[in-house]
Amino acid sequence: MTDTRKKELLRIAYEIRKEAVTAVYSAASGHPGGSLSIAEILAYLYFEEMNVDPADPKKADRDRFVLSKGHAAPGLYAALALRGFFPVEELKGLRQIDSVLQGHPDMKHIPGIDMSTGSLGLGISAACGMALSAKYQKQDWRVWSIVGDGESEEGQVWEAAMFAAHYKLDNLAIFVDWNGLQIDGPVAEVMNPTPLDEKFRAFGWNVISIDAHDLDAIEAAVTLAKETKGKPTAIIAKSVKGKGVSYMENEVSWHGSAPKSEQYEIAMSDLDAALAKLG
């Protein structure tokens, strides 16, 4: 991609971060850390890669996205709003009783959500079912998903991994958000799922390891995933949890807590500074 386009996408990633943190701040509740770590992936998928139409969110031939780590909903909602699926202003209703924006993605009521998720380990299976349906119906849309690194401790992730390879779901690719932290602490200390690359490879997947914040690397991985025939692709994306907000970066306490007003100001100024640097 051109440098100009890359800059645009990076700008979008930071706008996603700002909106996600603002939503969590407004709700005084939610998951900022794992929303911030996937912003570039969301920006690339929704603004560059996926065939979606905000005016027709359920159109039959759209590419599907399943946020298997459903708690990163603020990030996904921000991407959807910025892409035009619903007004950005609605993000401030996150987790409020009069809003459709549930704490975790709800496909019944939120435009652009392809699968209700939140219970870990389930989204990847739903993505498999969608990918299998596309193949069965001889349609060429693709399925993208983001799975958490901690989430990969769920046995069902590996049931799905087996299934996807068995049915040769080469129209499915998952990003594993390898931010290294989960609620109880470092993933490696809580229940070490590594080596994830070797595990997915052993399950019959095409595996690519990238820096989750490098748009060139994301583009190269997506291209490779689409070119790979006969097997699904796992993109192990090394990320920084809380990326872009100084005090949240690599800090496990920001997995599922909301900033207070002063902290919110710092977050906005950090993110604005990053945007300013982009020019």
Added chain:
Amino acid sequence: MADKIATREAYGAALAEFGEKYDRLVVLDADLAAATKTGTFKKKFPNRFFDCGIAEGNMMVVAAGMAASGLIPFASSFAMFAAGRAFEQVRNAIGYPHLNVKIGATHAGISVGEDGATHQCLEDFATMRSIPGMVVMQPADAVEARAMVEAAIKYEGPCYMRFGRYAVPVLFDKDNYSFAIGKGIVMADGADVTIAATGLMVEQALAARELLAGEGILARVVNIHTIKPLDSELILKCAAETGAIVTAEEHNFIGGLGSAVCECVSGARPVPVLRVGVEDSFGRSGKVPPLMEYYGLTAAHIAEKAKEAVKLKK
């Protein structure tokens, strides 16, 4: 009585039959196609059958993804694994988004027989019934099973269907039978007490009615093939007209049909409700007839309960 056919046989045959008519129908199983009888469909439509291996949780959510993509997936396993092991997957990935998945759960109840407690699911009505928007059904015979499958295909939304392993008599005439989700069927009339039964207990209820007739008690027998949504209109009518109800099911007497009937009448038309079912215990291995005897799932036990219920009216 005509031939005996297990409702799981009728389920497999119905899938194969309706596969012709409904092209969005696909079938998933978890390495039990030979037992759940989805193998009948697999043989006819190998490209529309997807084995998921012994991974029921994944299967349920794969089915959800397929329903979200416009297909009508039937996901099958034993009731224990469909409604037990995969409860959370069914609840969150099928129930919550109200996806058009049909769960065909076989080997429900005590009549699994020799395999024993780990495979005798007595809790599936309770778990499935507690999921908002889930339709929960169980046929009394092969004719009803076939009609239920087609009704489920036509219905838009999640359904849980419970089928048996054990061969049971055919009670209905295929040509004169019509099925409606949520509508109970009065099998025989009576004014003294109502026996509301489901599944293979309908046959026992009809036999109990004969026993009671010998003692001058006229029992009405209703077949409740849909546990949820319960035919509350019919149940309340029976409560009003007969004044007492006995429920009969091959399920724990906590959480199933008996509970549903109690919930229905308690607020609207309180009458005595006595529940015949497995009395809060696990199953065990054995041949089916002695097992049914052991757990009191018999016409004689239903008749006893009916007499008690009649006494409670006074």
